[in-house]
Amino acid sequence: MLAYLTLILLCQLAGELVAGALSLPVPGPVLGMVLLFVLLMLRGKIPQGLDQTANGLLQSMSLLFVPAGTGVMLHFKLLGEALLPLGLALVFSTLATIVVTARLMQWLSKEPQDE
DSSP: OHHHHHHHHHHHHHHHHHHHHHTOSSOHHHHHHHHHHHHHHHHSSOOHHHHHHHHHHHHTHHHHTHHHHHHHHHTHHHHHHTHHHHHHHHHHHHHHHHHHHHHHHHHHTOOOOOO
């Protein structure tokens, strides 16, 4: 389990290093997740130990949100001051996501045309 946890953290570190070195607008952990995905695709299967480690992390995920929630509470006044722009951004981004997802599903579910 420790080896697989180390693998996950090394992928995250590699993602952070790549994102920082190339000044990419993508968070390092996202790049690390893509790297781990590529490694697993090359391997062809998910090792049982990695599956157990990932499930253990997922079961404890609510604990990982405590620092973020604390940060939100510390800056609650700032959030209140920017309530209108944040609310509008949330509503419009949600609507845009729904529209893009619906269009993509329509496009992907089309049956191929016979020529």
